Amino acid sequence: MFGSLRRRLWALQPPLRDLGWDGAELALEFAAGFAGSIALDVDGVHFAELPVRDARARFTFPFAPSACEAFDLLPRASRGGPALARAPLRVQPGRRGLRAARTPPPMPAASGAEARVPAFGTEIGPVEVAIVVPVYDAAALVERCLASVFAHTTGRALLIVIDDASSDPAIAPLLARVAGIERVRVLRNETNRGFTATANRGMVEAGRADVVLLNADTEVGPNWLQGLRRAAYSAVDVATATAVSDNAGAFSVPELEQVNPLPACWSFEDCARALWQHAGLAYPELPTGNGFCMYVRRSAFDAVGLFDEAAFPQGYGEENDFCQRAWRHDLRHLVAGNVLVRHARSASFGDQRRVALGQAGMAVLRERWPDYEADVGHQLFSFERRVLDWRVRRIYAQARAGNAPRPRVLWVGAGAPEWGDAEVWNLRANGDRNELVFDGRVIDANTWVAHDPEPSYRALWDWLQAYAFERLVVPEYTESAAEILARLVDLPAARVAQPFAPSAREALDRAESTLRSFPDLPA
Numbered sequence: 001m002f003g004s005l006r007r008r009l010w011a012l013q014p015p016l017r018d019l020g021w022d023g024a025e026l027a028l029e030f031a032a033g034f035a036g037s038i039a040l041d042v043d044g045v046h047f048a049e050l051p052v053r054d055a056r057a058r059f060t061f062p063f064a065p066s067a068c069e070a071f072d073l074l075p076r077a078s079r080g081g082p083a084l085a086r087a088p089l090r091v092q093p094g095r096r097g098l099r100a101a102r103t104p105p106p107m108p109a110a111s112g113a114e115a116r117v118p119a120f121g122t123e124i125g126p127v128e129v130a131i132v133v134p135v136y137d138a139a140a141l142v143e144r145c146l147a148s149v150f151a152h153t154t155g156r157a158l159l160i161v162i163d164d165a166s167s168d169p170a171i172a173p174l175l176a177r178v179a180g181i182e183r184v185r186v187l188r189n190e191t192n193r194g195f196t197a198t199a200n201r202g203m204v205e206a207g208r209a210d211v212v213l214l215n216a217d218t219e220v221g222p223n224w225l226q227g228l229r230r231a232a233y234s235a236v237d238v239a240t241a242t243a244v245s246d247n248a249g250a251f252s253v254p255e256l257e258q259v260n261p262l263p264a265c266w267s268f269e270d271c272a273r274a275l276w277q278h279a280g281l282a283y284p285e286l287p288t289g290n291g292f293c294m295y296v297r298r299s300a301f302d303a304v305g306l307f308d309e310a311a312f313p314q315g316y317g318e319e320n321d322f323c324q325r326a327w328r329h330d331l332r333h334l335v336a337g338n339v340l341v342r343h344a345r346s347a348s349f350g351d352q353r354r355v356a357l358g359q360a361g362m363a364v365l366r367e368r369w370p371d372y373e374a375d376v377g378h379q380l381f382s383f384e385r386r387v388l389d390w391r392v393r394r395i396y397a398q399a400r401a402g403n404a405p406r407p408r409v410l411w412v413g414a415g416a417p418e419w420g421d422a423e424v425w426n427l428r429a430n431g432d433r434n435e436l437v438f439d440g441r442v443i444d445a446n447t448w449v450a451h452d453p454e455p456s457y458r459a460l461w462d463w464l465q466a467y468a469f470e471r472l473v474v475p476e477y478t479e480s481a482a483e484i485l486a487r488l489v490d491l492p493a494a495r496v497a498q499p500f501a502p503s504a505r506e507a508l509d510r511a512e513s514t515l516r517s518f519p520d521l522p523a
Helices: 004-012 138-151 171-178 197-204 226-233 270-280 298-304 318-329 350-368 372-380 384-399 455-467 479-486 505-513
Strands: 016-021 025-030 035-040 045-052 058-059 071-076 091-092 097-100 128-137 156-165 184-188 210-214 239-244 291-295 332-343 410-411 423-430 433-438 441-447 471-474 493-495
Touching: 016 071, 016 097, 025 045, 045 058, 045 298, 045 384, 058 291, 071 171, 128 138, 128 197, 128 226, 138 156, 138 171, 156 171, 156 197, 171 184, 184 197, 197 210, 197 318, 210 226, 226 239, 226 291, 226 332, 239 298, 239 318, 270 332, 270 384, 291 332, 298 318, 318 332, 318 350, 318 471, 332 384, 350 372, 433 455, 441 455, 455 479, 471 479, 471 505, 479 493, 493 505
Parallel strands: 128 156, 128 210, 156 184, 239 332, 410 423, 410 471, 471 493
Antiparallel strands: 016 025, 025 058, 035 045, 035 071, 071 091, 091 097, 210 291, 239 291, 423 433, 433 441
8 A cells, every 4th residue: 555655656667666764774666576776866966776686675874975964865777767756755864754855955064973083182183194106207297296295285294206217317307306305305216126116115214104105197186185194093993094086996986997087167176175075084994005195004014014015016916915914903994085186097107017017916916815806895885985986976066167166264263254265164152152154154063161171172173174174274373272173183274464365365375385294396
């Protein structure tokens, strides 16, 4: 009876006969004998493909993909294919039943309870990080990579660039431009040692610092290093955190193992900022990282040693082997889905040699770690990863000329300005409440208790990270709790000399030079 009613109410299309929602799981029933798979849209964007077995399909939602109170579901015969219901159906986590979606779904909110933020008080900002960039030829890409590192890196960082005996005559003068700059080291191998040995040299040169292994054919964007730092320190047992990319195999978003074009109407920096603000902090897990842009905690090196340069002399497998060794020490590897890094790939070797090296590396991995591929496959389609890819699809689908995201800054105290080139949020006191305000609306709030301020500090700790701020703007000259916590979470704090400047660029211009790890790349 109820199945027949629902079929009429939602105008279900064959072969779908019935569906239901119990507050956490979507259950679908199909015509007898139907098998195969269907697709599921969430809020109008493809989310997953569901296998149908014995004329049934089930899909569990551990949390709302959009971190909103409700979201819309629409089953389809295939990805982008005919809808199996007249219109999307709105569901609410924790509440049974379906209802018609009569209003457009909201944009994804800041991460909800699924967000992984470092434990309160963890000292992330003071951690020293060495950015290790092995270089071999491809001078134009190397220059782009270094320029992006100089432009977008903040916090405690050391840059180690190692030329692996490049044959390209443009490499030497390019690296000579940066040699001698404070906190930049330029080294050269007298003979070509290969990628893995060169990476190991950089990791040793880094001393006791954590390391980001960064390919020279990449381009980083705003907030890249603090995003990796926070992911790496989101739990004590994390060994590595790897960025996502337009072209990095299993770390490509939104489509795995594909080259993903960025929205033509946005710059790369716009896309990186959009993921910073909307991709969320669920941090999917994999049994490996990817050395195109991989943060490695020094404690992981202490546990398992460096890369195996004898088995993987030219790369292509060395980071996977390292991560498998760390995994056997109960250390985990996370995907920092809010950090987008552009990757040219194959610039030094070319596609054919890259494929050959990849096959050779995989043969070693299969021999050493027989379960490696199965373990990757098991985690590659985790719910957290599906949510990440879905969020990126939705971000890109809504990209339009003129709607690129602006830098999000948090103004502390009264007198928050209106800057057209920044999204200004306000942290203000309102009686015994601390309020987080944007566009005239209170987005979040907590009650301040003078004799027990820690709950308020903990809430602020979460806000500083979950709402994806790029700068804390402090107009006063007395140090606040917000500024102290910002330093701990690696959020650059800018003291404004011209609070009434007409734009954020003008107001923060003087402060920006003190926040960057390095100056601009010399001409």
